[in-house]
Amino acid sequence: MRVLASAPAKIILFGEHSVVYGKPAIAAAIDLRTYVKAEFNENGRIRIEAKDIRTPGLTVSFTEDQIYFETDYGKAAEVLSYVREAINLVMEEAGKQKGITVSITSQIPVGAGLGSSAAVAVATIGAVSRLLGLELSKKEIAKLGHKVELLVQGASSGIDPTVSAVGGFLYYQKGSFESLPVVELPIVVGYTGSSGSTKELVAKVRKNYEEMPEIIEPILNSMGRLVEKAREVILAEYDKEIKFQLLGRLMNINHGLLDALGVSTKSLSDLVYASREAGALGAKITGAGGGGCMYALAPGKQTEVATAIKIAGGVPMITKISREGLRIEEVEE
Numbered sequence: 001m002r003v004l005a006s007a008p009a010k011i012i013l014f015g016e017h018s019v020v021y022g023k024p025a026i027a028a029a030i031d032l033r034t035y036v037k038a039e040f041n042e043n044g045r046i047r048i049e050a051k052d053i054r055t056p057g058l059t060v061s062f063t064e065d066q067i068y069f070e071t072d073y074g075k076a077a078e079v080l081s082y083v084r085e086a087i088n089l090v091m092e093e094a095g096k097q098k099g100i101t102v103s104i105t106s107q108i109p110v111g112a113g114l115g116s117s118a119a120v121a122v123a124t125i126g127a128v129s130r131l132l133g134l135e136l137s138k139k140e141i142a143k144l145g146h147k148v149e150l151l152v153q154g155a156s157s158g159i160d161p162t163v164s165a166v167g168g169f170l171y172y173q174k175g176s177f178e179s180l181p182v183v184e185l186p187i188v189v190g191y192t193g194s195s196g197s198t199k200e201l202v203a204k205v206r207k208n209y210e211e212m213p214e215i216i217e218p219i220l221n222s223m224g225r226l227v228e229k230a231r232e233v234i235l236a237e238y239d240k241e242i243k244f245q246l247l248g249r250l251m252n253i254n255h256g257l258l259d260a261l262g263v264s265t266k267s268l269s270d271l272v273y274a275s276r277e278a279g280a281l282g283a284k285i286t287g288a289g290g291g292g293c294m295y296a297l298a299p300g301k302q303t304e305v306a307t308a309i310k311i312a313g314g315v316p317m318i319t320k321i322s323r324e325g326l327r328i329e330e331v332e333e
């Protein structure tokens with residue numbers, strides 16, 4: 001038997017990092033997906049084929065007639081830890097240990113703030129649970145995805161696996177969520193081309209918080225209030241122009257606060273300022289930061305902003321909200 005499942009990337013519109021401290025956040029699934037195929041194998045082992053992931057710790061040395069390969073197995077194994085934990089949790093849940101081969105292909109850049117870790121975990125849980133005959137709802141899959149992130153990262157709010165499993169546009173807080181009406185947002189995502197590890201960035205914010213709680217706590221509180229305000233604006237009956245202007249202002253404030261937490265980089269800020277100068281109403285980091293992506297809200301100016309991002313050294317992506325979260329694409333008996 002063979003199952004193919006897919007799960008989408010996401011952008012966090014408001015509230016990354018503060019969401020880890022129990023504040024609310026707003027996120028949307030976007031139309032880039034990770035595909036996971038799961039099938040039984042004969043040798044009884046768990047085999048993972050990750051086709052889009054670079055193997056860290058691989059050293060190649062040459063002499064005139066020889067090539068030597070050395071691998072840091074610890075690092076190579078670590079990179080597959082989201083997939084491994086996802087498979088383990090499903091097998092535990094199903095009470096079955098079987099030989100399974102899992103193959104992954106992905107459209108989502110890794111470590112870029114677009115939730116590649118959550119998408120790979122959710123798609124793996126979806127494919128393997130179906131293969132083992134375990135009936136799980138999307139909410140249950142989101143909860144298992146959250147467990148995977150907690151096991152690998154040490155800390156996770158659960159927003160990424162939730163939005164990847166459920167899809168659409170969500171307001172999220174402490175494991176509960178509300179679906180917001182899907183409005184077509186004229187956004188442009190800008191990728192710096194470099195990556196950041198969510199595990200390390202979350203740990204960096206934690207260190208600042210523990211060493212200077214009197215300074216960091218008010219920043220996190222401000223972020224929480226800003227998200228409440230953004231939700232009100234999204235749900236209000238204002239006309240679009242006013243809505244976008246208010247949301248843009250809140251995005252700019254959110255970016256400044258993320259910078260204050262220490263998760264921006266020069267390349268991210270370069271793309272943020274280039275977008276604003278090209279006419280975006282707001283621009284900010286999306287996801288964990290430390291590299292990765294920013295996004296801009298640019299009604300009527302998406303082409304100009306995309307060009308400005310390119311000139312500033314980034315890769316622009318014009319994306320749409322994906323209403324669909326986890327999807328079982330194919331089941332072959």
Ligand SMILES: Nc1ncnc2c1ncn2[C@@H]1O[C@H](COP(=O)(O)OP(=O)(O)OP(=O)(O)O)[C@@H](O)[C@H]1O
Binds near residue numbers: 053081083117198
């Ligand atoms: N296609 C893939 N195949 C296997 N593992 C993957 C794949 N994509 C992502 N991962 C795992 O996810 C890790 C990156 O996750 P990380 O949380 O650091 O960044 P992200 O999820 O891309 O961004 P963010 O969490 O900010 O949204 C990789 O190091 C790898 O372990």
Ligand SMILES: C[C@@](O)(CCO)CC(=O)[O-]
Binds near residue numbers: 017020
């Ligand atoms: C940085 C963070 O807030 C979002 C990563 O996309 C981490 C999390 O919520 O688990």
Ligand SMILES: [Mg+2]
Binds near residue numbers: 115116117160
């Ligand atoms: Mg992640």
